[in-house]
Amino acid sequence: MRKLFYLVFLSSLVACNNHAEVKKEEDVTKKDEPFQLYQMSEMASFMENMFVDHQRIKDEITAGKKVDTLNYDLSKLFYARMTDSTDRDAEYESMAKLYVEYEEQLMGDSLQQKENYNKAVNMCISCHQKKCTGPIPRIKKLLIR
Secondary structure (H helix, E strand, C coil), rough: CCHHHHHHHHHHHHHHHHHHHHHHHHHHHHHCCCCCCCCHHHHHHHHHHHHHHHHHHHHHHHHCCCCCCCCCCCCHHHHHHCCCCHHHHHHHHHHHHHHHHHHHHHHHCCCCCHHHHHHHHHHHHHHHHCCCCHHHHHHHCCCCC
16 A cells, blocks of 8 residues: 555656646747847848749740740849848949849840840859858749750
């Protein structure tokens, strides 16, 4: 009988101890920390728009349609506020100018659209390899194989 009493007593201690540990974990996760929403920079938002439009352009080119419009303003590449303002340097400016040339070729030459489109996308990848590598896998999905 005594052994049974000790066994019940010990198991109740263990059960209470586990309950206290769970409660501590809950307390840690319920702290009143303010939720912070990520704010994209003007350039990041612009590049999201470019990405969406390039998905449309890719679909049209692969369907054999002529692409003759862009749904974004290329000049924003030169004035949109960047996440890291130090990224806007001479190298960025020269890459942006070349990118604009490729986009203009894409809109102007209906016979070479696939090649000009891929040149523009590859310029995005080249720039991101030097400045902001995070979106490269996503940009590579835009290439027409």
